[in-house]
Amino acid sequence: MNLGPEASADATYDVIVIGAGPIGQNVAARARAGGLSVAVVEKELVGGECSYWACVPSKAMLRPVVAVAEARRLDGAREAVTGSVDAAGVFRRRDRYVSDWDDSGQAQALADMGAHLVRGHGRVDGPRRVSVATPEETIVLLTALHAVVVCTGSSAALPDMPGIAEARVWTNRTATDTSKVPARLAIIGGGAVGVEMATAWQGLGSAVTLIARESRLLPKFEEFAGDLVGTSLKEAGVDVRHNTTVTSMRRPSPSGPVTLFLDDHSEVEADEVLVAVGRIPLTGDIGLDTVGLTPGSWLDVDDTCRVRGVEGGWLYAAGDVNHRALLTHQGKYQARIVGNAIAAQAAGQALDTSPWGRHAATADIHALPQVVFTDPEVATVGLSADEAGRDGRDIRVVDVDLPTTVMGARLYADDYLGQARLVLDSATDRVLGMTFVGSGVTELLHSATIAVAGQVPVSRLWHAVPSFPTISEVWLRLLEALQAGEQM
Numbered sequence: 342m343n344l345g346p347e348a349s350a351d352a353t354y355d356v357i358v359i360g361a362g363p364i365g366q367n368v369a370a371r372a373r374a375g376g377l378s379v380a381v382v383e384k385e386l387v388g389g390e391c392s393y394w395a396c397v398p399s400k401a402m403l404r405p406v407v408a409v410a411e412a413r414r415l416d417g418a419r420e421a422v423t424g425s426v427d428a429a430g431v432f433r434r435r436d437r438y439v440s441d442w443d444d445s446g447q448a449q450a451l452a453d454m455g456a457h458l459v460r461g462h463g464r465v466d467g468p469r470r471v472s473v474a475t476p477e478e479t480i481v482l483l484t485a486l487h488a489v490v491v492c493t494g495s496s497a498a499l500p501d502m503p504g505i506a507e508a509r510v511w512t513n514r515t516a517t518d519t520s521k522v523p524a525r526l527a528i529i530g531g532g533a534v535g536v537e538m539a540t541a542w543q544g545l546g547s548a549v550t551l552i553a554r555e556s557r558l559l560p561k562f563e564e565f566a567g568d569l570v571g572t573s574l575k576e577a578g579v580d581v582r583h584n585t586t587v588t589s590m591r592r593p594s595p596s597g598p599v600t601l602f603l604d605d606h607s608e609v610e611a612d613e614v615l616v617a618v619g620r621i622p623l624t625g626d627i628g629l630d631t632v633g634l635t636p637g638s639w640l641d642v643d644d645t646c647r648v649r650g651v652e653g654g655w656l657y658a659a660g661d662v663n664h665r666a667l668l669t670h671q672g673k674y675q676a677r678i679v680g681n682a683i684a685a686q687a688a689g690q691a692l693d694t695s696p697w698g699r700h701a702a703t704a705d706i707h708a709l710p711q712v713v714f715t716d717p718e719v720a721t722v723g724l725s726a727d728e729a730g731r732d733g734r735d736i737r738v739v740d741v742d743l744p745t746t747v748m749g750a751r752l753y754a755d756d757y758l759g760q761a762r763l764v765l766d767s768a769t770d771r772v773l774g775m776t777f778v779g780s781g782v783t784e785l786l787h788s789a790t791i792a793v794a795g796q797v798p799v800s801r802l803w804h805a806v807p808s809f810p811t812i813s814e815v816w817l818r819l820l821e822a823l824q825a826g827e828q829m
Contacts, residue, residue: 352457353484354380356683357471359463359627360492361451362389364660364672368490369456371680377687379456380483382463382473386444387451390494390514391669393439398517399537400714401435406544407716410577411780414754428545432520442518464628465489469655472628488655488683491640491648492676493627495620495661504590508599511615513538522546523612527601529587530617531558533713536570538615539579540715550580550609552587552601559713563726563776565740565760566719570778573716573758582609590614622662632656639664644701645682645694646675657683665705678702697794708794712783717758720786723774723793726764735767739823743779746818749811754780763819770799781812788813799823 356372358365361383369379386393409426412418440446451458461475466482471489473481497512499505511519516538522545528535531553543549551558551574558567558574558581575581586604601609625637632651634640640658641649642665648656659679660672682692682700692700696707713719729736743750743759750757759779766773775789792802803820807813 351482352380353486354378354457355485355487355687356380356490357463357483357485357488358382358456358490358492359465359471360389360494360660361387361447361458362492362494362660363391363669364494364676365389365490365492366447366451367673367676368492368657368659368680369451370454371677372683373454373456375680375684375687377487377684380459381451381456382459382461382471382483384460384462386442386447387458388444388447390496392444392447393442394514394517396669398435398439399513399541401438402431402517402541402545403537403714405431405434406541407714407780410544410716411754414756414780416755425546426544428522429520431545435517436520439518459483462626464626465491465631465656466628467631468653485655487687488657490657490659490679490683491624491627491662492658492660492672493623493662495622495667497616498619498621499616500618502587502589504592505616508590508592508614509595510590510599511613513615513617516542516615516617524548525550525598525611526613526615527552527599527609527611528615528617529601530615530619531555531560531567531583532617532619533559533711534617535615536574536715537713538617539574540577543574543577543579548578548580550582550611552582552585552603552609554584554586556584559719562711562713562719562721563762565762566713566721566776566778569717569758569760570713570715570719577716620661620667622664624662643694644703644705645692646679646702647682665702666709668709668711671705671709674704675702704794708790710786710790712786714783717779718781718783719776719778720782720789721774721776722786722790723772724764725774725776726762729764729766729773734773736773737765737767737823737826739763739765739819739826741815741818741822743812743815747812747814748809749814750779752810753812761815761819763823765799765823769796771796772799772802777815779812785813785815788816 355377356379358381361381372379461473463473466472469485471483526547527550539549539551558571589602592599622639629636642663659675661667694701697703710722726738744757762776764774772792
């Protein structure tokens, strides 16, 4: 049945995708490339969290702030920076990159690939069935011949805390679609979202207090990454509180300030509060109970992203919702795996689920790249030294200080702040993990990802010659430091 680009009646498709963010779009694209018919269900904007409230708007806001900070670290350039960041201009830039929260372009992209968009709240309704409650208050019943793929993502977790409701706290969504700069902003959480938003809003003119429960920022990264980012935030004027927990909040007047009460018996007063303490899966109301799964749970999947425990193996989950890697690019990678796997099975082909096979999301475990867009940037892939140690591996760890060893770093900024770490498997001489911290290091990450995913031995890396004078010369300095350690 051809229902046009936006389906509005009961129909059968080869594949039904619930969620039209980047992950759902990639599933649809791969399934369509395999010759399958696809319906994509979306209750909000086509493009999802990443396009409108996360990756895209936050980076659009961060780049002007970081660019000005970098210019101020260069003799001859700092003299040209005569004012502060123009917040109104930054918000205009952000609005442009989110298309003013208009999803017509992305909806058209789905139509162009031949997928049908069904607008409304999709719920699994038993084996291979999805019911959609449309904005017109009708129910559309869809049937999948081969697979249903859940790509509903995650939302901000809010702690059960006295006063949090009356405080009307920000989540990542508010922090990226607001166009008014609060005089004082308190941020709860020292992870990636917390430090990125501290960077952005301090640069836009807020007096920021960052409250972290842990002893260091970015606790899931190498220790030096959180230390360097924390140093930079403090130098920029952020009040960073470590080992601190907010116990309650109070906002007596809807238009008045919020008082945060801390476990050290101190108080922080702010005009707005951003809570960035984690994510929860958006699975509470998608019909999981109709197929024997628990509503509100993360979906447990195998390496093809097929959901475990569902008879017939027709249900898949890609992106945040499976909790393997809460990163857009990794979810898109999973989506490609899922789409390819469904198309192969529909054609009667055997799946290649061996490590690094066409139908196995191996990189989720062994070559996961992550970037934190702070000043300095943090870029990491693979295992940290602690993770490799806990995994029982015999490793060698090599650190280099970028400004003292890499001319390209010094030329990039007169007061360059940065460090790099190589984690090597002693048994195989292959790279297990890399972490870079510093301005401009995000563009080094893919070379490190290739080294990890490709299991490149150190002996071959000596023949990968970095251009001089670039920051990528850090690769040579790491190998030299490794060699010097071996000769001691």
